[in-house]
Amino acid sequence: MEQLEFAYGDTPVLRGIDLEVRAGEIFGVLGSNGCGKSTLLRLMRGLLAPCRGRVLWEGRDVRRLSRKALARRAAVVPQGAAAGFPFAVREMVSLGRFAHQGGFVGAHPGDRAAVEKALALTDTLHLAEREVTGLSGGELQRVLLARALAQQAPVLLLDEATSHLDIDHRLEIGELLVRLNREQGLTVVHISHDLDQAAEISHRLLLLNADGSPWALGTPDEVFTPANLQQVFRVDVHVEKNPYTGAPRVYPVARQRADWGQGLSVHLLCGGGSGGDLLRRLYRSGARISVGPLNRGDSDLLLADALGLEAVREAPFCPISAQTLNDAFNLSRKAELMVVAPTVWGSGNLACLELADAALKEGRPVLVVDPRAERDYTGGRAWQTLSELLAKGAQRCADTAEVVDRLEKMAAMEKPPQGGL
Ligand SMILES: Nc1ncnc2c1ncn2[C@@H]1O[C@H](COP(=O)(O)OP(=O)(O)OP(=O)(O)O)[C@@H](O)[C@H]1O
Numbered sequence: 001m002e003q004l005e006f007a008y009g010d011t012p013v014l015r016g017i018d019l020e021v022r023a024g025e026i027f028g029v030l031g032s033n034g035c036g037k038s039t040l041l042r043l044m045r046g047l048l049a050p051c052r053g054r055v056l057w058e059g060r061d062v063r064r065l066s067r068k069a070l071a072r073r074a075a076v077v078p079q080g081a082a083a084g085f086p087f088a089v090r091e092m093v094s095l096g097r098f099a100h101q102g103g104f105v106g107a108h109p110g111d112r113a114a115v116e117k118a119l120a121l122t123d124t125l126h127l128a129e130r131e132v133t134g135l136s137g138g139e140l141q142r143v144l145l146a147r148a149l150a151q152q153a154p155v156l157l158l159d160e161a162t163s164h165l166d167i168d169h170r171l172e173i174g175e176l177l178v179r180l181n182r183e184q185g186l187t188v189v190h191i192s193h194d195l196d197q198a199a200e201i202s203h204r205l206l207l208l209n210a211d212g213s214p215w216a217l218g219t220p221d222e223v224f225t226p227a228n229l230q231q232v233f234r235v236d237v238h239v240e241k242n243p244y245t246g247a248p249r250v251y252p253v254a255r256q257r258a259d260w261g262q263g264l265s266v267h268l269l270c271g272g273g274s275g276g277d278l279l280r281r282l283y284r285s286g287a288r289i290s291v292g293p294l295n296r297g298d299s300d301l302l303l304a305d306a307l308g309l310e311a312v313r314e315a316p317f318c319p320i321s322a323q324t325l326n327d328a329f330n331l332s333r334k335a336e337l338m339v340v341a342p343t344v345w346g347s348g349n350l351a352c353l354e355l356a357d358a359a360l361k362e363g364r365p366v367l368v369v370d371p372r373a374e375r376d377y378t379g380g381r382a383w384q385t386l387s388e389l390l391a392k393g394a395q396r397c398a399d400t401a402e403v404v405d406r407l408e409k410m411a412a413m414e415k416p417p418q419g420g421l
Contacts, residue, residue: 003053006036006043006212013039014212017053023154026181026188028198031208031215032233037191038079039212041159044189046070071099075148077141079159079191089135089143090128093118096150118150121176123169137164145173149180156180158190162197170194174201199224199247207232224248234401261285264411267332267359269352270341275300277400278341278369283307287407290335293320293328293352300341319348329355337365337410339403340394344375345382353385356394365410366394367403 004017014036021027029037042048043055046062055062057073065073075096087095096118097111119125122142127135132143141164148156156177162170178201180186192198198205199220207216207223215232216223229237229250236253265288268275275291279300282289292312294301304311312328314320320328332338338359343349356366368386376382390396397403 001040001044001053001055004040004043004050004055005052006039006048006050008039012212014043016213019206019214019217021187021189023187024181024185025203026177026190026201028202028205029189029191029208030193030195030198030205030232032210035208035210035232036212037208038159040208041076041157041189041191044157045074045076068099071151071153073153074155074157075151075153076157077144077148077159077161084133086131086133088128089124089130089132089146090115090119092132092143093124093128093146093150096147099151099153114150114152115146118146121149122146123172138166138169141165142169142173154185155187155189158188158192160191160193163193170197177201195224195229195250196242196247199249200242200245220248224250230401258284259286260408260411261287262411264288264407265290265335265337266407267291267335267338267355268341269338269343269355270294270300271298271343271349273299274341274343276303278339278403279303279307279309281400281404282407283309285404285407285411287411288335290331292331293324293349295348317348320351325351325354328352329358332359333362333364335364337367337407340366340368340371340386340389342370342372342375344377346377350378350382350385353382353389356389357385357392360389360392360394367397367406368394369397369403370399371396 001017001019004014006014017040029040031037039048043050044062046055046065049063057065062070093115094111097114119128122145124139124142124146127139127143132140135143141161145161162173165173174197177188181188202220204218205220205223206214207228209215209232216228224239226237226239229235238251238253239248240251241247242249261282266282267290268278270291271294276299279289290310291300291304293314294311295314295316295318297316301311301313310331312324312331314324332355338356340356359366366389368389371386373383395406397406
């Protein structure tokens with residue numbers, strides 16, 4: 001993949017992908033939901049045209065390969081493929097022979113042998129006469145894998161191919177991939193949310209950021225560091241070695257009690273979706289949250305209303321009036337602290353920052369999330385105000401995770417320790 005970039009319409013999904021999957025390696029692609037993993041696989045299959053860059057298979061642009069030529073190179077197990085037609089399982093698996101056929105499906109003895117072997121390897125022989133539409137999720141995944149194996153291509157592309165499998169079949173499929181890789185040199189590119197299995201079976205891993213840019217590439221040992229996993233998945237983890245295999249094993253560090261925010265009250269200055277993540281996380285923590293002022297129709301206000309939060313509202317598209325600001329001031333004073341979300345500041349909402357200034361004057365802590373000059377559309381006034389707030393003691397937080405971290409610590413300090421004397 002050379003300098004690959006991709007967008008669905010105006011929405012960028014992948015950027016800066018520049019890497020080579022080596023023949024004979026097991027290569028895992030990991031990242032949070034929606035970061036672009038399946039899209040990357042679709043680009044590798046030539047189903048999507050990149051906005052920039054190219055995908056090359058042995059030097060040839062994938063977009064120039066015919067379907068059959070690609071099928072001879074790579075077999076695919078797509079994510080969540082529904083069984084549309086009531087094929088028998090054996091028929092479905094026989095479709096994997098498409099790339100090898102001139103005539104009818106299954107007509108060649110080599111085809112039949114490949115199909116039976118694929119059924120056997122995936123523990124689906126006993127399902128061969130069943131209709132695919134009646135299979136369980138895990139059975140269907142094994143049948144789709146059988147179809148891919150029957151294709152006998154040198155490369156296997158798997159999109160969460162073991163997500164529905166029980167632990168026994170998951171281990172079995174993992175071992176099968178490793179064996180096919182070792183004995184037949186099968187190249188495997190797989191997407192997975194099972195970090196431990198990915199570390200067990202992969203030679204190299206690619207960790208994608210939420211914005212679809214590569215964050216880390218290397219062996220499981222190199223990639224699975226607490227810092228990398230915190231960056232990509234926003235969870236604190238502890239990494240140990242599996243005592244039996246030596247592969248890294250990831251343990252999420254227990255968060256504080258799920259209701260860590262009970263008793264905490266926070267007023268959030270946000271707008272245009274900038275507060276969404278924080279609103280949800282604070283709500284789950286049990287904190288009392290208030291928001292505003294926000295214009296009616298603002299997505300943060302819709303979310304706050306859906307969660308039943310106290311909010312001060314202004315008419316749509318109108319600048320915040322003195323009366324509304326005063327109402328918001330009174331509401332915000334009921335909260336112990338204030339958080340300023342990474343909002344775009346314009347002349348309409350600039351006055352909201354006065355609430356943060358008032359909070360600081362009254363000794364209530366203010367946390368400012370990721371302040372940036374490029375979100376200032378007031379000719380520098382918002383940026384200057386934010387800078388002054390920071391100079392007066394507002395705390396800068398890099399992102400929502402840091403806000404939550406600090407609030408959890410504050411809440412823990414205020415609460416008496418659990419248990420004990
Ligand atoms: N056909 C499409 N049109 C528009 N947007 C799309 C389309 N397919 C995917 N997306 C969006 O592109 C982003 C990346 O999607 P993709 O399926 O590649 O993510 P993913 O990393 O595989 O996620 P997951 O782990 O949830 O399977 C998501 O925000 C998704 O909503």
